Structure formats: structure tokens, C-alpha cells
Amino acid sequence: MVEYQSPHLDAVFHALSDPTRRAMLHRLSAGKHSVSQLAEPFDMSLAGASKHVKVLEAAGLVSRHVEGRTHYCRLEAARLAEAQAWFRYYERFWSDRLDALQNILEAEDRQKPPAEKG
Amino acid sequence: MVEYQSPHLDAVFHALSDPTRRAMLHRLSAGKHSVSQLAEPFDMSLAGASKHVKVLEAAGLVSRHVEGRTHYCRLEAARLAEAQAWFRYYERFWSDRLDALQNILEAEDRQKPPAEKG
DNA sequence: TGATATCTAAACCATATGGTTGAATATCAG
DNA sequence: CTGATATTCAACCATATGGTTTAGATATCA
Numbered sequence: 001m002v003e004y005q006s007p008h009l010d011a012v013f014h015a016l017s018d019p020t021r022r023a024m025l026h027r028l029s030a031g032k033h034s035v036s037q038l039a040e041p042f043d044m045s046l047a048g049a050s051k052h053v054k055v056l057e058a059a060g061l062v063s064r065h066v067e068g069r070t071h072y073c074r075l076e077a078a079r080l081a082e083a084q085a086w087f088r089y090y091e092r093f094w095s096d097r098l099d100a101l102q103n104i105l106e107a108e109d110r111q112k113p114p115a116e117k118g
Numbered sequence: 119m120v121e122y123q124s125p126h127l128d129a130v131f132h133a134l135s136d137p138t139r140r141a142m143l144h145r146l147s148a149g150k151h152s153v154s155q156l157a158e159p160f161d162m163s164l165a166g167a168s169k170h171v172k173v174l175e176a177a178g179l180v181s182r183h184v185e186g187r188t189h190y191c192r193l194e195a196a197r198l199a200e201a202q203a204w205f206r207y208y209e210r211f212w213s214d215r216l217d218a219l220q221n222i223l224e225a226e227d228r229q230k231p232p233a234e235k236g
Numbered sequence: 237t238g239a240t241a242t243c244t245a246a247a248c249c250a251t252a253t254g255g256t257t258g259a260a261t262a263t264c265a266g
Numbered sequence: 267c268t269g270a271t272a273t274t275c276a277a278c279c280a281t282a283t284g285g286t287t288t289a290g291a292t293a294t295c296a
Contacts, residue, residue: 009134009135009137009140010135010136010137011135012135013131013132013134013135014131014132014135014253016127016131016204017127017128017129017131017132017135018128018253018254019127019128020254022127022204025208026207029207029208029211034272034273035272035273035274036271036272036273044254044255044256045255045256045257046272046273046274047255047256047257047258047273047274047275048254048255048256050273050274050275051253051254051255051274052254054274055253055254066262066273068262068263068264068272069261069262069263069264069271069272069273070263070271070272070273071272071273071274075208075211077208077211077212078212080205080208080211080212081211081212083205084202084205084208084209086134086140087198087201087202087205089144089147090143090147090193090195090198090202091202093147093193093195093198093199094195094196094198094199132283136283136284138284152242152243153242153243153244154241154242154243162284162285162286163285163286163287164242164243164244165243165244165245165285165286165287165288166284166285166286168243168244169244169283169284169285170284172244173283173284184243186242186292186293186294187241187242187243187292187293187294188241188242188243188293189242189243189244
């Protein structure tokens with residue numbers, strides 16, 4: 001109906017709206033971590049932290065693989081990229097280095113076959 | 119405590135997590151609109167839409183100026199830029215055109231005085 | 237003045253969210 | 267088997283969210 005209605009974006013932006021979850025993602029950017037490891041910096045029950053991990057997982061921002069009793073989490077950058085792509089449309093409304101980038105990309109696009117969408 | 123704790127990011131990402139609000143932003147990218155104009159595409163009471171506008175406003179994504187009885191809203195791109203900047207750190211985890219951009223920016227940074235933060 | 241238009245405020249509702257605790261499920265180590 | 271470790275599940279709670287409706291508050295028009 002409305003357009004700009006990626007089912008993913010709802011979940012991804014919601015997941016990113018919590019500082020605990022953003023911190024977890026940041027931690028995961030250094031490599032895979034167990035749920036307890038992710039929970040450790042926070043003054044919060046493990047069950048609470050586990051719920052945050054689930055939100056990240058549901059948003060597709062994190063994947064999990066179980067090794068024995070330990071659940072390892074990994075950053076899933078694709079969904080982050082998807083979310084960042086949402087901003088691309090708005091980049092023309094501010095004017096810092098991104099402007100230059102935008103121009104470069106657009107010039108690039110003019111020389112390559114179209115990717116998937118604008 | 120946790121770091122990556124921009125008070126703005128919470129509100130901005132939360133605001134972006136709703137498709138109605140994203141659509142409103144998109145509409146505003148074409149120029150200023152009144153609250154009713156923003157509300158019109160949605161099957162929702164005006165009061166409901168007005169609440170969405172308030173969320174966008176509270177997040178700093180939209181500003182309002184009253185003209186007579188009409189409240190006009192304008193896109194505030196700065197906060198969007200701020201949110202997009204959050205992604206910059208993660209760009210190295212995916213490899214599409216952004217990679218190239220990243221490299222270009224970094225090369226640029228090496229030649230200019232430092233901006234504000236990485 | 238009075239009617240209409242634009243918008244917010246307030247009260248309400250159902251459901252989601254972020255947290256807790258306590259119990260259940262697996263796994264690993266003796 | 268026993269016990270400790272790693273994690274989830276389930277129930278619960280307070281508060282937030284997204285919506286409604288009804289009732290103002292202003293502003294414009296006639």
C-alpha cells in the first residue's frame with residue numbers, strides 16, 4: 001500500500017533502536033561471541049540479554065550456531081547493509097563527504113549495468 | 119556505560135522502525151507538507167497520524183512551523199545523517215559498492231585534517 | 237457571530253517491549 | 267549418576283506503542 005514497506009526494515013530498525021542491542025552488534029563486529037559473553041557487560045539477567053539476542057536474530061542481524069551447550073552468535077552484515085541502503089535515497093539532503101560518494105556512485109552506475117534498485 | 123550510546127540513535131531508529139513514519143519521511147523528502155497532507159495516504163484517524171508526526175519530531179527527524187491553523191513539517195536531514203553515520207563503522211562487513219566508497223573516503227581522510235570521529 | 241478547517245489533548249484499549257524470577261533442557265566433567 | 271555450565275522457556279510485571287474516539291483550542295471564512 002504505502003511503499004517503502006520492506007518487512008525487514010521494521011524489524012531491523014526496531015532492533016537497532018535499543019542501545020544494549022547496538023552494543024551487542026558492536027561486540028559481534030570483533031568476531032563470534034557466545035550469548036553469555038554478549039550478556040556479560042550488562043547489568044541484566046542472562047535471560048534478559050538472551051531476549052535481546054533473539055530480537056537481533058529475528059531481525060536477521062545475527063545468526064547463531066550451537067556448539068555443544070554454547071550458542072555462538074555471528075554478525076549478519078547483509079541486513080545491516082540493507083538498512084543502510086534505505087538511507088541512500090536521503091543522502092542528497094545533507095552535504096558532507098557523503099555527497100561526494102553519492103556522486104561517485106552515480107557516475108559509476110552510469111557506466112555499469114543496473115544493480116537492482118535505486 | 120555501554121558506549122555507542124547516542125541518545126539520539128534510540129529515538130531515531132525507533133522512529134524509523136514504523137512503515138507509516140518512513141512513508142511520511144519519504145513524502146517530506148519532496149518538500150514541506152501539512153499534518154493532514156501527511157496523514158492523507160493512510161487509513162488512520164488524523165489524531166493517529168498526528169502522533170506519528172510527533173514521534174518523528176521528537177526524534178528530530180522532522181521540524182514543524184505553524185502557519186495559521188496549518189502545521190507544516192519539514193524533513194530534518196541532519197538526524198538522518200547522524201543515523202547513517204552509525205552504519206559507517208559496519209560498512210567493512212559487506213562488500214558491494216560501499217566498499218569502494220569506504221576506501222575512497224579513507225584515502226580522502228588521509229589527506230585532509232581529521233574530521234571529528236571515526 | 238457562527239460555522240468550518242486544522243490540529244492537539246485526553247482518555248481509553250489491546251498488544252508489544254524490556255525487564256524479572258524460577259524452572260526446564262542440554263551438555264560437559266567427574 | 268551427579269553436579270556444574272550454558273541457555274532457553276514460561277509466567278509475570280510495569281511501561282510503551284499504535285491505534286481509537288471524543289473533546290477542546292485556534293484560525294479562517296462568511
